[in-house]
Amino acid sequence: MNKLTLILGILFTTLGFQYTQAQENNTEVKRGQNIFIELGGQGLTFTANYDSRFTNKRDGLGGRAGIGYFSVDGDKVTTVPLSLNYLLGKGNKFFEIGLGATYISTSGSSEVLFNENESNVIGTMSFFYRVQPADGGFSFRAGLSPVFSKDFFIPYYGGLSLGYTF
Template sequence: MKKIVLTLVIAMFAIIGFPQNHIDSTPKRPLNSIFINLLGDASIISANYEKLFFVNSSFILSGKLGLGYNEEYELCIFGSCSSSTEQYLTIPHHITGNWGKGRNFFEFGLGGTIINGNTSQNYLLYPIVGYRLQPLKSNKVNFRIFGQIPFSGIETVDILFIPFGVSAGVNF
């Protein structure tokens, strides 16, 4: 697992570090967005801020930070569940590469979530793969659908972990 993470981090820095010999022909698209995540990122719901970094006309890096909510997962087949479930504050974040043209991008990268509360695992690291619809103008809706599975396995996590999510928000 350490080799995979190290390889991805080195690849991201290598892409950023390549010198670009071109005239500034990158589209003047918005570089910031705020959005709501439903499911995914080890949260039931989260509010997020994202910053885009243009590498070239077909590759964009993105960094995200957010605050979310999750709760304890209890499966009660025989008998009753406890009357109160544990609630958690989550802090999802990611660095992803986005490859595509115009408004359509394939997204891939690494994400993590800090889980604040009494849980057996306070941090989850996971790969992210998804599709992103990124507008070309400010104050337009952005959309992403993505999936992820934690490296550590979901059987050791106390929270409700959904391996896919949907995001919608506004660029500015």
């Protein structure tokens, strides 16, 4: 619990500094928006996603939504990741910190985190390095995405994303 308190303290302190800097440098910038495919990460499998900032900034608070599907030998997994994230950085390089939830629906005979033919929601986090061009173009994300529920915690689950910023 102490680690969680420390992480939340650092996050809120950083958010306060970012807000103060934004107020001092009040220039109009187009908000960052991305579409990307992701392997692993908060979507757990292979997902298509949309990510956007909530204000006209390239960094700051934003969110993402996606959908994924994976099927092998009759075993099917559908995932829907939703999360809030915060980008720290300048130019086209950012560090992403996020917290979200992913809906998982499984069918078939094998177990994938849950029993067969079951639906559930798990918690997710993101600690990603992100390259997001200011003028649009190819974007890239890579990092760790810990996943958790009341029954488990997987701290070293990772992800890789390729997409387009506009």
